[in-house]
Amino acid sequence: MKKFIAMIFVAAILLTACSGGGGTGVEAAGYWMRSGLKDGNSAAYMMLHNYTGQDVALVGASSDAASAVEVHLSQMDANGVMEMIQQESVAIPAKGELELKPGSYHIMFIGLKNDLNAGDQITLTLHFDGYDDMTLTVPVQDAADSSGGMEGMDMGGDDSMQMDMNATPTP
Numbered sequence: 001m002k003k004f005i006a007m008i009f010v011a012a013i014l015l016t017a018c019s020g021g022g023g024t025g026v027e028a029a030g031y032w033m034r035s036g037l038k039d040g041n042s043a044a045y046m047m048l049h050n051y052t053g054q055d056v057a058l059v060g061a062s063s064d065a066a067s068a069v070e071v072h073l074s075q076m077d078a079n080g081v082m083e084m085i086q087q088e089s090v091a092i093p094a095k096g097e098l099e100l101k102p103g104s105y106h107i108m109f110i111g112l113k114n115d116l117n118a119g120d121q122i123t124l125t126l127h128f129d130g131y132d133d134m135t136l137t138v139p140v141q142d143a144a145d146s147s148g149g150m151e152g153m154d155m156g157g158d159d160s161m162q163m164d165m166n167a168t169p170t171p
């Protein structure tokens with residue numbers, strides 16, 4: 001039994017060594033944000049890697065690019081209608097990752113302060129429970145499908161996000 005435990009311990013050390021450059025904490029990759037119009041809504045997407053041995057909770061985000069910034073999950077309700085639900089806390093699994101992508105988790109920007117066009121950049125700060133804030137300079141890109149109306153501030157009516165399943169986040 002002792003031997004078994006020792007083997008698990010060794011495996012854990014090897015995993016740590018393989019996680020790349022001794023990376024600790026959380027890393028964001030491939031982040032981008034959808035273009036949008038002043039007073040409209042938009043969303044940012046990315047891959048969050050957790051290099052720690054414990055789940056890390058994403059508990060919010062902030063940016064001066066919009067009146068409000070929230071962590072959302074898009075999902076199908078019982079009637080087959082896509083809805084967005086604000087998330088108080090989303091776990092990035094230990095030694096795992098959380099993908100924020102169209103039709104799933106995303107950082108929601110409500111009430112853009114300015115038009116955001118492809119090529120623009122915004123500053124986004126992510127908040128984690130028990131870890132330092134992470135500030136990102138996020139490039140704005142046109143979504144693959146921009147046919148969804150971006151006008152209006154009514155979030156309930158903006159269900160255009162799920163139309164962009166083919167949007168490809170580029171690193």
Ligand SMILES: [Cu+2]
Pocket residue numbers: 043072073084106107108
């Ligand atoms: Cu949303």
